Amino acid sequence: MNLKNSVLFASFLILGQLFILTGCAGNPKTRAANDARKSARVTYLSELAVPGCEGEKIKPKGDLKAYVEDQLSHYGFFVDKDEKKILERCKTVGAASNFFTKFWFFRDPDKSTPENEYKNIIDERIADIKNEILFNDMYVAGTRFAPNGGLKGDMAHVYLLRGNNSYKVKTGHLNRLADLMAWVYFDVNQRPLYVFLFYNKGGGYRLFRSHQTMDSYEGLLEVLRELSKFSPVNEEDYREVYNELIRNDPEYIFRFAINRFSYYEDVKLDKVLFPPTPEVITAKMIQPQILGRPDIPSDMKMVFGPRVATILGRFILVYDGNRYTARLVVDVGDIDWEDLGERLSATFDLSIEFTNEETRESKVFYSGLALNMTRKNYENVKGASRPLDLGGLVNHEEGAGINLTISDFIKKLTSGNYSVKIELVNKRTFKSNLWFTKIKVK
Amino acid sequence: MAKLVGFLMFFGLLMLMSVGARAQDVDGADVPEIPDVSGWKTFSGSNISAGLPNFGMYYLGLDITYQNPVDKNEFVRQIRIIVPFVAVKSSKTMDRNSYDAAITYVTDGEERDLLKTGLKESDLILCIRWKIKKDVNRNTDALDGENEIWFFTAFGNRIYSRNRKITVDTLSERPKGRKGRLINVGKKYSLSQEAYYAKELPHSIMIIVSKGLKEGK
Numbered sequence: 001m002n003l004k005n006s007v008l009f010a011s012f013l014i015l016g017q018l019f020i021l022t023g024c025a026g027n028p029k030t031r032a033a034n035d036a037r038k039s040a041r042v043t044y045l046s047e048l049a050v051p052g053c054e055g056e057k058i059k060p061k062g063d064l065k066a067y068v069e070d071q072l073s074h075y076g077f078f079v080d081k082d083e084k085k086i087l088e089r090c091k092t093v094g095a096a097s098n099f100f101t102k103f104w105f106f107r108d109p110d111k112s113t114p115e116n117e118y119k120n121i122i123d124e125r126i127a128d129i130k131n132e133i134l135f136n137d138m139y140v141a142g143t144r145f146a147p148n149g150g151l152k153g154d155m156a157h158v159y160l161l162r163g164n165n166s167y168k169v170k171t172g173h174l175n176r177l178a179d180l181m182a183w184v185y186f187d188v189n190q191r192p193l194y195v196f197l198f199y200n201k202g203g204g205y206r207l208f209r210s211h212q213t214m215d216s217y218e219g220l221l222e223v224l225r226e227l228s229k230f231s232p233v234n235e236e237d238y239r240e241v242y243n244e245l246i247r248n249d250p251e252y253i254f255r256f257a258i259n260r261f262s263y264y265e266d267v268k269l270d271k272v273l274f275p276p277t278p279e280v281i282t283a284k285m286i287q288p289q290i291l292g293r294p295d296i297p298s299d300m301k302m303v304f305g306p307r308v309a310t311i312l313g314r315f316i317l318v319y320d321g322n323r324y325t326a327r328l329v330v331d332v333g334d335i336d337w338e339d340l341g342e343r344l345s346a347t348f349d350l351s352i353e354f355t356n357e358e359t360r361e362s363k364v365f366y367s368g369l370a371l372n373m374t375r376k377n378y379e380n381v382k383g384a385s386r387p388l389d390l391g392g393l394v395n396h397e398e399g400a401g402i403n404l405t406i407s408d409f410i411k412k413l414t415s416g417n418y419s420v421k422i423e424l425v426n427k428r429t430f431k432s433n434l435w436f437t438k439i440k441v442k
Numbered sequence: 443m444a445k446l447v448g449f450l451m452f453f454g455l456l457m458l459m460s461v462g463a464r465a466q467d468v469d470g471a472d473v474p475e476i477p478d479v480s481g482w483k484t485f486s487g488s489n490i491s492a493g494l495p496n497f498g499m500y501y502l503g504l505d506i507t508y509q510n511p512v513d514k515n516e517f518v519r520q521i522r523i524i525v526p527f528v529a530v531k532s533s534k535t536m537d538r539n540s541y542d543a544a545i546t547y548v549t550d551g552e553e554r555d556l557l558k559t560g561l562k563e564s565d566l567i568l569c570i571r572w573k574i575k576k577d578v579n580r581n582t583d584a585l586d587g588e589n590e591i592w593f594f595t596a597f598g599n600r601i602y603s604r605n606r607k608i609t610v611d612t613l614s615e616r617p618k619g620r621k622g623r624l625i626n627v628g629k630k631y632s633l634s635q636e637a638y639y640a641k642e643l644p645h646s647i648m649i650i651v652s653k654g655l656k657e658g659k
Contacts, residue, residue, distance in 0.1 A: 290556070292500075292527035292647050309503075309525045309565045309641070312598035334598070351645040366645060425644040430525045433596050434628070434640040 044278065048102050049086050052095025057088045067093045071100055074126055077157050079103070080275040106278040125160050126151065139168035140181060147204055154207035157273060158183060158196050165194075169253050176237075177244040178227045181205060182253045193264065194272055197257035201229050209269060211261050223258055294429045301339035303378075307431065311335060313385070315422045315435040317410075324439065326352075326390040326406045328424070332373065333382035336429045344378050346371045346426060350393065352406065353421045354413055354439075365409045366397035369424070413441045467633075473602040476592050477518045477571050482508035485517060489557060492626045494651055498530040502629060502641050504560055515586065518571045521631065522564035523641050527556060528651065567594045567639045568608065568631055595637045608633060613642045617652035 060068050068087065072079065079087065083103065090096040108116040129151055134143040148155050162185060170181040178199035187193040198205035208227075214220040224232060224241045232238045249255055261269045296302060305311070313330035337344035348369040355362045369390070394403045401409050418439050425432040468474075490503040503523040510516035568591070575586035588604045595601065613628035628642020643651070 289498075289530040290527055291530060291650055292525065292644065293556075294525065307565050308563045309523045310567075310596075310639075312596075314597045331598075349644065349646055364645075423642070423645055425646065427646075430644065432526075432641070432644055434630075434642060435596055436630075436638070436640070 040279075044106060045082055045086065048083060048099065048106075049089070050095060050098040050102055052092055053086050053090040053099050055089055055091075057085070058091055060088075060090075063093050064090070064096060068096055071096070073151055075100075075122070076152070077160050077273075078107075078122070078275045080277075083275075121163070122160060125163060128164070129156050129159060133164070137168065140170040143170065143181065143205075148200075149204060153204065155198060155205055158207070161273060161276065162194065169251060171248040171254075174229070174244055174248065176229055176232075176241045177248065178229055179205075180227070180248070180254050182257050184253065191263040192256070193267065194262055195253070195257040195260075196269075197254065199227055207269075208257065211257075211259065211269070213259050214255065227258075292430055296428055300428075302428070303337040303339050303344060304429070305334040305336050305431070307334065309431055311424055311426060311431050311433045313424075313433060315424065315437075316387075317406075317420065317437060317439055319439070323407045324410045326393075327387040328369075328390055329385050329387045331382060331385045332378055335371070336426050336431060337378070338428060342375055344373055344375055347428070349423075349425045349427055350390070351423045353423075354410070354418045355421070356414065357417045357419055357438075359416070363401065363409075363413065364397050365395045365401070365404075365406060367393040367395055368427075369393060410439070410441060415441050417441075467606070468602040469599055473592065473600050474590075476566070476569050479508040479518050479520070481511065482518065483511050485509040490521070490523075490629060494528065494625060497651055498528050500526060500528045500627075500643055501557065501560075502526050503564060504557070506561075513573075515575060516571070516573045518569060520566055521568035522560065523567050523639070524556075524560040524564045526628075526641060526643050526647075528643065528647060565594070568592070570608075591633070593631075593633050593637065594639060595633075596639050599637065601633060601637055603633065606633060613640065615642075615648060618649060 068090070087096065087099055090099055104116050104119050107118050109118050129145045132144050132146065134140055134145070137143065143155075145151070145153065145156055145159075150156060151160075165183045165185045167184040167186070168182065169184075171177075171179055173179055178201045181198040181200075183194075183196040183198075184192050185194040185196075197208040199208055200206070210222075210226065212219050212223065214223055220242070221238060224238050224245075227245070228237075228241045230237075232241055245254065261267065261272075311330070312334040313328060316327045316329060317324050318327060335346050337346045348371075350365075350367050350369050352365040353362055354365070371388075391405060391407065394405055395401050395409055401412055404412065418441060420437045420439055422435045422437070423432060485507040487504065487506040489501055490505055491499055491501045493499055501524065503521060505519070505521055507517055507519045510518075570589060570591050572589045573586040574583045576582075577584035591601075591603045591606060591608065593601045593603065593608070609630075609632045611630040611632070612626050613630055614624035615627045616624050627648065628640060630638055630640035632638040
């Protein structure tokens, strides 16, 4: 696991250098969505303000102070600024206790069960920290939370919010460079989603937060200054610190973690360490809606082609000197058919996108294709590819060119060279194919 | 060894076969048997998928590398294509900043099951076999001999080749009725201009995606 993950990491490190990531920055939210979110937030905070937690902020004393401090020492990283303001108004232990009951109620991902699965996980992580689970960890043996801030330290902050990760790496005790430790969290695609870098200059491990490239001279010096145990004063000092970094980073993980926090550009350290909201914690309970699944009624009989996801065949645009005609060359045995007894039937979506290679303007011809044949005919002709003339199909896509045949559609295109992308999709089974060709329109 | 394997895995499709040797394409009945990886260890695996910003994830297939348990220097990588599907998600679950903040004990059931099924119900379109050996001079690992490729084109041809470059292109589209940047909707694997296989989200699904994006879902 160690070796494998380090390999994955090294690979993605290099990938990260090579590609400009498109990320997932997202689209602007609509005003309505924003209003709804704000409104939900206001409602949530008002419900959190249980009786006894209204009015002015108070300075807790005695049992109340002990109770609040105990709760915050365990769960403080989960309480955000607004929630803390409400907690600071709680006047009795009972009121503060009710606050936390409500607080966890909103974070219960499955209210149909008696336990709060999310809180249970957090409590398990707290127990891990108290039991010094990393002390015997195969990657970072000897590491303890207690001397590094305990439940309130940076290490605990990460551990409480993200749990134990799949891969960690740690240097030994270094002379000039701070002792380094990185926790790597891979996503489902084995990409480094989060890479937390901790450094210890003698006072315990702290989280490295000032990610920046070491490509520039200034950037390099700044990083080395922050990660040095002693303030480097001349170029020789910097060089020695840098060499120590190189020597102790054979997997390139520390340099990756200095440069960036994640493989993905949209993932930011401060967001990742922000207290998770109730919406985030319970969001995964909403099962995703799946689009693109086969639409085959249980009582429908089918005759399937051999491929699972592909309609094998060839789409051809033929130019006879005057006009283009379209043909689909296909073996009927490679198509999925609805079995209607004596007859077989199949329906397809056909889309043909013409992109002018000069202007990049695209026009789409979109139509439906229905095939019918007798079972006897099917048995006779399957096993050999035959051309189907698609000259009778007309465009259903709204706009200019509606109801035109493929030939007439092409004739209406402005002259030029075109890249053509053809997509054929079986409407029942969603098996499909894509073909690419080029044509010249005079 | 592992470093080279990792390097090959992620750059494999781009550089595995480009060693400068001459192409040795074979098709039809002369294509050798595809390597049987039953009993082999799964060395790595990932989904061929991408995010549709603020909408969900789409999945096109699986990318799996197997290691021969008898000869650990031998690897086979398979690209398998499934019927594409989109998992439309709450924007909260799409935010990678809070990706694993939510507990996962009941999550993404259908999505997960579909991907599991994809291991069996998928079309193998690309298979690459290679071996590695120790490079004593550089104290690292090196490719041992030639790479072999089995490629299944969009037209149904089966091609066997050695030391050839497979190009992987991302297919992108601008959602209908929306200005702004293109979004990734598919992949195209090409051995040459004539020998390729591509898969993308169907037009009918893209209409739904475009509508969802327009309404801010």
